[in-house]
Amino acid sequence: MKVYTPISVCYEDTDAGGVVYHSKYLGFAERARMNFLHEHGIYCKEMAQSEKPCGFMLNHCEINYKKPAYLEDELIVETELLELRGAGFDCLQIVKRGEEVLVEIKVCVCCVTSEGRPTRIPANIRSKLAEIS
Amino acid sequence: MKVYTPISVCYEDTDAGGVVYHSKYLGFAERARMNFLHEHGIYCKEMAQSEKPCGFMLNHCEINYKKPAYLEDELIVETELLELRGAGFDCLQIVKRGEEVLVEIKVCVCCVTSEGRPTRIPANIRSKLAEIS
């Protein structure tokens, strides 16, 4: 199941080349993953404040820039869960302007303790993610 | 007339102090001013590509930080035109969480040519802004 997150490109997102700055797509992708988690009842704050505090972190990402985005473009980020593992998950996130694919992002997210050590995704979070996929 | 723009706080917006990083409110304020302009049919791209290319720039701002915002807070930025001048306008932008006022931002925006020189706001843009106030 895909979740769709709209993004309006502001000056903040652009650079002197007249296009969206390349690192901003990682910020757009985070906004979209947050939306994805919230849509399914998962809140990072609750994870951080639970009995066994934990959180999600990126351990790998790959970005394929196909076409530039411009000021005031209305973009959509499509977020899809590719694989759910014991201690993390993979997402494919596609930034589109209408039907045009501008940027493809693949992220590997892992679950970590408050000390930053990899840990299994808590059962209640895992079951919510499992429903999604 | 006030325009209301929702902002969901992501990790990107926060810092190691656990709160929204102070410069991010200027980004939130830009998103809100963009929304404000678009709501009234004003597009920066059109201004930049018109016969006499021009754009809006900040020449002054003042920020009053009253209370911190946190990860996953759902904020609203209230944007209000305070004064419309020949070559610019002033806005008051208030960042709220529910009824709580977190941050107050006053910005002075000026209209500049593509070479960055102050210029009068084009008549068609000005009349749209005048309707607002």
Next chain:
Amino acid sequence: MKVYTPISVCYEDTDAGGVVYHSKYLGFAERARMNFLHEHGIYCKEMAQSEKPCGFMLNHCEINYKKPAYLEDELIVETELLELRGAGFDCLQIVKRGEEVLVEIKVCVCCVTSEGRPTRIPANIRSKLAEIS
């Protein structure tokens, strides 16, 4: 006593208007204040991990944009302590390109506990700041 911090403008700092994006100057100013604190033996990490954890936060700032900065400009941020108070301090920070003044920033910094409540600057930190001024 002024502390001087060099900044090289990268694409990341610019926007589609071809100039440095207005909120970036607050980031430049933070880099410069960090440098200012480090030059005088003050580390935020130590403050956060001390017996009575505390940190510095902005509660007010005012920015005066006089001239734009451009890609690959080599800037200097001059940081000067204006006033040292019991629970905070004020700084004037001037962004220059050579002798040209581009942006003036006045910040009011306050000392807060780990719960975000205003508190007196610890004596050891205060004495280091007092030496500066």
Next chain:
Amino acid sequence: MKVYTPISVCYEDTDAGGVVYHSKYLGFAERARMNFLHEHGIYCKEMAQSEKPCGFMLNHCEINYKKPAYLEDELIVETELLELRGAGFDCLQIVKRGEEVLVEIKVCVCCVTSEGRPTRIPANIRSKLAEIS
């Protein structure tokens, strides 16, 4: 030949997880590539203002996050040219804290015209890059 660029981690670079926010490494990498280009006499401004205006853009990147960086860490970005192609080049950029490897970034940079179309790297720029590798 490697070029080494120092980065001091500020609040701006961190997030509420207490670590450097993942997209910031792309900004650090850009600062390091800018340094790399300048060290070898290549300036983006000159490329943009030359007879046949052109510039460098990312078309692909891959980031491997191995260990987190923290507030006030003093990092070094090592930048190395991996391959020089007719219309672009590949870099390996390694973010280190002392001898520890924190993040590895591989970027594919392409040369584009002012309209964003791929183009050969101008001969004078190319010869400077060829000296490097």
